[in-house]
Amino acid sequence: MDILSDAQYEVLTFVGACNRNFYNPTAMQVMLWRSNRRPEQAVYRTVRRQFGPAVDLTAPLHGMDTASDRMAASLWGDALRPLQDAFASIAKQLAPLGSGGSKVRYVQELVKPAETEVAHLLRLTWLEEVPAPHGGEAGLRLTDLGRALLRDAESDEESDEDVSVVVLGREDPLAYPILVGQFAVAGAGLLVDPYLKLADLHTIVVSTQLTRLLVSGKPNNRGVVASMEAYLGSQSLPRPVEVRSSIGLHDRVLIADEGDVLTVGTSLNGIGRTTTVMTPIPSPARESLRNEYERLWREATLVGPTPAEDEADEPSDSAPRSRGPGLHPPDLHAPAANE
Secondary structure (H helix, E strand, O other), rough: OOOHHHHHHHHHHHHHHHHHHHOOOHHHHOOOOHHHOOOOOOEEEEEEEEEEEEEEEOHHHHOOOOHHHHHHHHHHHHHHHHHHHHHHHHHHHHHOOOOOOOOEEEEEEEEEEEEOHHHHHHHHHOOOOOOOOOOOOOOEEEHHHHHHHHHHHHHHHHHHHHHOOOEEEOOOOOOOHHHHHHHHHOOOOOOOOOOOOHHHHHHHHOOOOOOOOEEOOOHHHHHHHHHHHHHOOOOOOOOOOEEEEOOOOOOOOEEEEOOOOEOOOOHHHHOOOOOEEEOOOOOOOOHHHHHHHHHHHHEEEEEOOOOOOHHOOOOOOOOOOOOOOOOOOOOOOEEEEEE
């Protein structure tokens, strides 16, 4: 038994395509698409038309019945008579086609021209018009809905290997949400971002399941590290996340507990300001990176959260405990290397 009807499946597919690309369509936008899959066709109406002479051709030829006839006769006299007689003969032959011989047909008359593809996309709110900077004809721009649908269509056309490479465009308003979405899909894991900002840390805490963050411990990043320490000391955080600092960081790397190792071209605070990519690392380089960043994590300095006093007195190794290649959930009570 089919649970979903065709209409329900289509609506869910449309909304799902938008949601996968971080756009939530309105009910009106969904129904606009459902009711208008194609541009509107031209509209015609049937009208009754009469073909053939619409007047009696012989009427003005029987003698001089009109003022123009009398004027012509006065000017030309008998010279006009042979022409009148010849025309009268032709008119008699055409008489059946006169008012009594016209034919009635029904023809299609255009009422409304067909809708163009551009007009159709504007009506669906997938495109919008933007005024020209210095006047003139308005330009076209993708709306957030149009951009989400285009991105979903492009991802369907790519191979599996291509889909895993995420391009984050310059000045793309969806670049940052897409990156956060990729972090959320990764689940638990370690994010290495030397110059992660406090606002980005908060986004990761509330929007992803990443468990560990490694940031720069260089002097020029001391203020950010101090703000993170205060943030992680709050009792109202929705979930625990451990942050450590190291002076040996250069690249930005996402290491999922169960899955890929990916490099990110720029720090989170630069996403949207420059075009960058998020690229998976193939084996054996993937395992090599895991081991290297596990070493950096073990040697790093704890930023927060600070262990409770009674737990801090428990015996521990001289260095923060490693979670091994699997990157298990963080041990919030492991002491830092310099403690």
